[in-house]
Amino acid sequence: MRADARRNYERLLEVARDVFVEQGPSASLEEIARRAEVGIATLYRRFTDRDTLMHAVVLTALNGTIAAAERARQDNPDPLDALAAYVHTVLDLRTSAVIPTLLTVLDLNEPRLKAARATSARLVEELLAEAHKTGRLRKDVTFGDIGLLLTRLSQPLPGPIPAETQHALTHRHATLFLAGLRADPTAPPLGGPALELDDLQQLQQDT
Amino acid sequence: MRADARRNYERLLEVARDVFVEQGPSASLEEIARRAEVGIATLYRRFTDRDTLMHAVVLTALNGTIAAAERARQDNPDPLDALAAYVHTVLDLRTSAVIPTLLTVLDLNEPRLKAARATSARLVEELLAEAHKTGRLRKDVTFGDIGLLLTRLSQPLPGPIPAETQHALTHRHATLFLAGLRADPTAPPLGGPALELDDLQQLQQDT
DNA sequence: CCTTAAACGAAGGGGTGTCCTCCGGTACCA
DNA sequence: TGGTACCGGAGGACACCCCTTCGTTTAAGG
Numbered sequence A, B: 001m002r003a004d005a006r007r008n009y010e011r012l013l014e015v016a017r018d019v020f021v022e023q024g025p026s027a028s029l030e031e032i033a034r035r036a037e038v039g040i041a042t043l044y045r046r047f048t049d050r051d052t053l054m055h056a057v058v059l060t061a062l063n064g065t066i067a068a069a070e071r072a073r074q075d076n077p078d079p080l081d082a083l084a085a086y087v088h089t090v091l092d093l094r095t096s097a098v099i100p101t102l103l104t105v106l107d108l109n110e111p112r113l114k115a116a117r118a119t120s121a122r123l124v125e126e127l128l129a130e131a132h133k134t135g136r137l138r139k140d141v142t143f144g145d146i147g148l149l150l151t152r153l154s155q156p157l158p159g160p161i162p163a164e165t166q167h168a169l170t171h172r173h174a175t176l177f178l179a180g181l182r183a184d185p186t187a188p189p190l191g192g193p194a195l196e197l198d199d200l201q202q203l204q205q206d207t
Numbered sequence C: 001c002c003t004t005a006a007a008c009g010a011a012g013g014g015g016t017g018t019c020c021t022c023c024g025g026t027a028c029c030a
Numbered sequence D: 001t002g003g004t005a006c007c008g009g010a011g012g013a014c015a016c017c018c019c020t021t022c023g024t025t026t027a028a029g030g
Helices: A003-023 A029-035 A040-046 A050-075 A079-093 A098-103 A109-133 A143-154 A161-180 A197-205 B005-023 B031-036 B040-046 B048-076 B079-093 B098-103 B111-133 B141-156 B164-177 B199-207
Strands: none
Touching: A003 A029, A003 A040, A003 A050, A003 A098, A003 B199, A029 A040, A050 A079, A050 A109, A050 B098, A079 A109, A079 A143, A079 A161, A098 A143, A098 B040, A098 B098, A109 A143, A109 A197, A109 B079, A143 A161, A143 B164, A161 B111, A161 B164, A197 B164, B005 B031, B005 B040, B005 B048, B031 B040, B031 B048, B031 B141, B048 B079, B048 B111, B079 B111, B079 B164, B098 B141, B111 B141, B111 B199, B141 B164, B141 B199
16 A cells, blocks of 8 residues: 555545534535545545445554553553543543444444444443442443543634643543542432443434 | 404514524524514514514513512522522523623613613622622633523524523523532632623623 | 405525545655 | 546535415404
8 A cells, every 4th residue: 555545545534533523424425535634536446435435434443442441451550540540531532422432333243343332331331340340440330421521621612712721621620520430429320221232222223 | 452462572582582592693584574474564664673572682681580580689688599499490491592692782881771681680690699609600701601500501502402401401400500519619710811890891892 | 254464385496515436636655 | 656546526416494375274253
């Protein structure tokens, strides 16, 4: 693969990720090509059709979060620190929102997708389980709480807010949220459903 | 105004609010009419043009949050309870995200808009000031933290999640977040910019 | 019940944007 | 510097959107 071809391929993946988050799964492919500063033919040459592009975007995103989870655990002896590191790292990847967005449209039985999804979920569950074992994490916090936090914070804010500002605000919100996760007998109960992994996955694919 | 006319007027406002949040300020007006189960002519009859509709949506939204703030303070002697009540009430209105979305496009000098915006902001600042006075709210929490929380939680989650589930998840996230706002010497510092009211307003209108 | 004005929905013309392919030009790499 | 892998843009068919015009329906008072 020639150098310029690889550059365009990666740039398309990044731009597609952002555009799909902003405009949903039916976003204009020409818009993606435009923002990537690439001819429309180049997009179709690299990705046969919309489906191929979406699969590539999701797989890249899932692999990124898997790597982030593994690294967070290795780098942090304390499970609570590991959880916080995981959240902040994944936010920097800006990939969390695109996963549920595109999964609502893709075929979840595709083997590579299924495997990546399972691995990613398992790693986070392990991270949570270890944090729970320390007793310093609220007992009622589940996979869904972390997953939805990441999804929400990876969606763009309305208006023309500069990227760096948005980035800083996102991490600030995450820090405040994580502070609320610490075990504290005086904290008010949550109420509402405690979404487990399975519930969340089912919600995302019900059509 | 005939009864059916009033029904359609209100229905259009509600649907427009949701569609503008989902698709941005340039959302299709025909889509709005369709979802409101109303002919396109009816929309144009009630709202001369896109701008008129957007103004009506924002003003209705701002008035709702103003009422919510007043009620929250009256009903809750404890300022922290009032703040929490305000957040949960405004989330039920589902109006927070549409305000910044449309303000990026509207003329902020329109008198009624300017006034409503100022009143709404002032009330929240007062709510926060009173909460700070109790010493039980993190000192570094500002207007921007509450405003952005409301904006983020008022945006829809990707995928076909039922309205009631979405509603419950939103309140759950809010409760967890609010728990993180309590003053606690062991809590990690926030880092990043502490957005005050003025900063936030400027960010939203810079084009 | 019946009238009538107010309110309604649908069709349509002009215009813009999107999808996807074909093909002549460009620039990377040896 | 040559050759080939790669690129960008034009373009036809199609869908959707904006906004107006017009014949039909329906709420509500006498």
